[in-house]
Amino acid sequence: MSDTRPVRSVILRFALRIWVVVLSFAVVQGGWAWHEQWRLGLVVTGMSDQLSWGLYIGQFVFLVGVAASAVVLVIPAYWLGIHACRSAVVIGEALSVTAVSMALMFVWVDLGQPLRVWHALPWLGTPNFPASIMAWDLLVLTAYLGVNVGLLIGHGRGHRKSAPLSRHRLFWFVVATLLGLSIHTVTAFLLAGLPARPMWNTGLLAPRFIASALVSGCAWLLVTGWILAKVGTWRMPEAAGRLLTGVMTGALVIYLFMGISEWFVLFYHPTAHGHGAGMLYLGWEGKSGLTLWMIGSVGVQGMAAMVLVVRPWRRRPGVVLGMAMLLFVALFVEKGVGLIVPGLQPTPLGEWVAYRPTVVELRIAAAIWAGGLLLFTGLLRLLCHPVPREPECGSASTDGRCAPPRGPE
Amino acid sequence: MSQTPETLLDPSRRRWLQGAGVAVTTVSAAPLMALADPEGAVADTLETLLQTHYRRMSRTEIQEVLHRIERRAEREHGVRIRCQDPPPVTGVRFGFAVNLSKCKGLRHCVTACRQENNVSMQGSGNVRVLAMPPGVRTLESGEVEYDAHTPMPPGSWFLPVQCQQCADPACVRACPVEATWREPDGIVVIDYDWCIGCRYCAAACPYWARRFNWQKPHLSAAHITPETSYLGNRPRPVGVMEKCTWCIQRTRQGRMPACQEACPSGARIFGDLLDPGGELRHILEHKTIFRLKEELHTDPQTWYFTDV
Numbered sequence: 001m002s003d004t005r006p007v008r009s010v011i012l013r014f015a016l017r018i019w020v021v022v023l024s025f026a027v028v029q030g031g032w033a034w035h036e037q038w039r040l041g042l043v044v045t046g047m048s049d050q051l052s053w054g055l056y057i058g059q060f061v062f063l064v065g066v067a068a069s070a071v072v073l074v075i076p077a078y079w080l081g082i083h084a085c086r087s088a089v090v091i092g093e094a095l096s097v098t099a100v101s102m103a104l105m106f107v108w109v110d111l112g113q114p115l116r117v118w119h120a121l122p123w124l125g126t127p128n129f130p131a132s133i134m135a136w137d138l139l140v141l142t143a144y145l146g147v148n149v150g151l152l153i154g155h156g157r158g159h160r161k162s163a164p165l166s167r168h169r170l171f172w173f174v175v176a177t178l179l180g181l182s183i184h185t186v187t188a189f190l191l192a193g194l195p196a197r198p199m200w201n202t203g204l205l206a207p208r209f210i211a212s213a214l215v216s217g218c219a220w221l222l223v224t225g226w227i228l229a230k231v232g233t234w235r236m237p238e239a240a241g242r243l244l245t246g247v248m249t250g251a252l253v254i255y256l257f258m259g260i261s262e263w264f265v266l267f268y269h270p271t272a273h274g275h276g277a278g279m280l281y282l283g284w285e286g287k288s289g290l291t292l293w294m295i296g297s298v299g300v301q302g303m304a305a306m307v308l309v310v311r312p313w314r315r316r317p318g319v320v321l322g323m324a325m326l327l328f329v330a331l332f333v334e335k336g337v338g339l340i341v342p343g344l345q346p347t348p349l350g351e352w353v354a355y356r357p358t359v360v361e362l363r364i365a366a367a368i369w370a371g372g373l374l375l376f377t378g379l380l381r382l383l384c385h386p387v388p389r390e391p392e393c394g395s396a397s398t399d400g401r402c403a404p405p406r407g408p409e
Numbered sequence: 410m411s412q413t414p415e416t417l418l419d420p421s422r423r424r425w426l427q428g429a430g431v432a433v434t435t436v437s438a439a440p441l442m443a444l445a446d447p448e449g450a451v452a453d454t455l456e457t458l459l460q461t462h463y464r465r466m467s468r469t470e471i472q473e474v475l476h477r478i479e480r481r482a483e484r485e486h487g488v489r490i491r492c493q494d495p496p497p498v499t500g501v502r503f504g505f506a507v508n509l510s511k512c513k514g515l516r517h518c519v520t521a522c523r524q525e526n527n528v529s530m531q532g533s534g535n536v537r538v539l540a541m542p543p544g545v546r547t548l549e550s551g552e553v554e555y556d557a558h559t560p561m562p563p564g565s566w567f568l569p570v571q572c573q574q575c576a577d578p579a580c581v582r583a584c585p586v587e588a589t590w591r592e593p594d595g596i597v598v599i600d601y602d603w604c605i606g607c608r609y610c611a612a613a614c615p616y617w618a619r620r621f622n623w624q625k626p627h628l629s630a631a632h633i634t635p636e637t638s639y640l641g642n643r644p645r646p647v648g649v650m651e652k653c654t655w656c657i658q659r660t661r662q663g664r665m666p667a668c669q670e671a672c673p674s675g676a677r678i679f680g681d682l683l684d685p686g687g688e689l690r691h692i693l694e695h696k697t698i699f700r701l702k703e704e705l706h707t708d709p710q711t712w713y714f715t716d717v
Contacts, residue, residue, distance in 0.1 A: 112622070113649060
């Protein structure tokens with residue numbers, strides 16, 4: 001192993017170790033917090049009958065989005081034949097596996113009876129097919145996880161052998177892409193299918209979800225690419241980087257446009273539909289502590305869109321990286337925190353209840369994130385081979401990894 | 410159960426589950442348990458964990474489960490209860506009506522419901538009475554925390570809300586594991602031993618009629634109602650949903666729901682919709698009625714009317 005790795009300073013290895021130790025510690029402390037929740041019940045969270053979902057489900061929705069968008073590289077790499085993207089696909093797939101695992105964990109810790117999950121399994125349990133969107137969601141999420149794990153294993157092998165893409169694998173890539181779209185669509189339907197909750201009950205929810213997911217997923221991949229380049233283990237092909245930036249920008253503009261349409265309907269002639277949203281963005285009657293965060297999030301999105309649509313700026317790696325980080329945080333706030341609580345407020349009988357995640361809740365959430373990052377780090381270590389011994393990445397190469405960028409633009 | 414859909418009763422599946430349950434219990438646990446678990450608490454917990462869906466169980470299996478529930482109540486709450494499973498009466502479909510002219514907002518229904526249904530002292534309770542401002546009927550404008558002894562502004566009125574027992578319930582559609590369903594007599598019930606506690610039904614209900622057991626129910630042994638039923642008022646486990654069942658443990662045996670009995674002004678009418686001479690039919694035929702949020706097409710089986 002070490003001889004193929006470029007000689008890197010001891011500091012980097014040390015940093016990696018610290019990173020792993022810190023994350024492991026975060027996982028362990030979260031396990032302890034979860035034990036409290038298990039012993040005493042979900043009463044240790046900030047949730048209540050009036051506000052029956054909170055941080056966990058918000059994180060679930062956000063992460064499903066991240067997972068869904070990881071397939072964004074598959075389409076250009078294999079369908080459009082942009083070979084340079086192929087080596088980046090593996091990172092996308094590692095991200096899918098990570099994000100879906102985290103999403104499933106967030107659902108699981110939200111359950112009142114976590115040992116009864118087997119009730120949702122076909123044959124053994126009684127999944128409510130086809131009526132319950134939750135049952136659909138569990139199905140597509142599990143399937144997506146399975147397909148991506150399979151592809152990742154195949155990718156690891158194919159990478160080494162420089163094998164051309166078989167029809168068989170192409171088929172599974174198509175399946176993964178479709179599942180990627182469907183996991184986030186179904187998650188949106190889960191909320192949009194509830195007429196009891198007017199803020200979610202809109203046909204725009206699913207397209208908005210997909211758009212925001214593309215933004216946050218591409219942002220994550222760009223940041224990962226930058227870190228890996230810094231660490232020196234792997235270099236994102238230029239075409240892949242450009243493609244990700246382009247998709248991120250386009251999706252962001254579309255997302256903002258759909259947001260504006262939603263806000264128009266919500267605020268021009270406010271109906272029951274607008275209650276939660278009003279609370280979210282305007283803090284009606286002082287009902288939300290989220291207002292500043294939400295306005296900040298929208299502000300960042302608008303600013304990033306204005307910066308990224310300017311092509312010379314979009315070409316500067318520093319700018320792109322900064323925007324990607326900001327956007328990831330902004331969408332994390334908007335979807336991971338802001339979507340669920342206002343959707344449940346007020347209750348159908350008009351009660352408003354403040355929600356503040358408890359320490360236990362935050363610790364468990366932190367542990368799941370840490371576990372996900374550990375998994376992601378591990379997968380990258382396993383699958384991302386160090387920069388190849390050929391000195392110039394740009395000369396022709398059989399496996400396409402180092403083929404010259406041929407992307408659009 | 411005679412009304413059980415065939416898909417749920419697939420005998421091979423049931424036998425497999427039974428086999429698995431028995432195997433796991435005997436092989437791995439039984440010898441140790443005789444020593445370590447003289448009260449049978451661990452064995453009961455394990456068996457509950459492996460228990461199958463209510464509608465997949467045979468009558469004998471249900472009997473075993475009922476005994477287990479009784480044992481657990483004695484162990485956990487220190488009280489002897491009787492747990493039964495009265496089947497729905499054929500040819501009966503229940504309905505509810507509320508006479509808004511008579512409701513004075515005294516909330517005797519709220520207290521009686523908690524008492525009868527062994528609702529945890531920390532629980533929100535399954536009946537809500539909203540104090541409505543004059544001239545308004547939007548549910549969101551109701552006030553829950555009103556003081557019954559302070560006079561309300563003229564024109565105010567009271568609106569009691571609980572599970573509307575919809576004929577096409579959004580909660581049943583939402584449940585990922587079929588842990589909630591509508592019984593043939595029209596009551597929407599929950600299998601507390603099957604619910605996984607995801608609370609999707611709570612998000613789906615347009616009437617905010619579903620409650621979660623955020624912690625192990627706190628019940629005082631002195632105040633527990635000992636006559637219970639599987640789908641009704643038996644003490645609930647932690648981490649599962651509960652709801653109004655129109656006091657299924659009473660009404661399936663010919664009694665009235667606790668809220669109906671407790672109402673001092675007689676605002677609540679409960680009965681059989683299929684009984685042509687019944688009071689409910691009379692109300693539906695002679696009064697101007699309305700239902701809550703009819704536009705959502707859940708077909709609630711609770712009607713509201715006034716005397717004027």
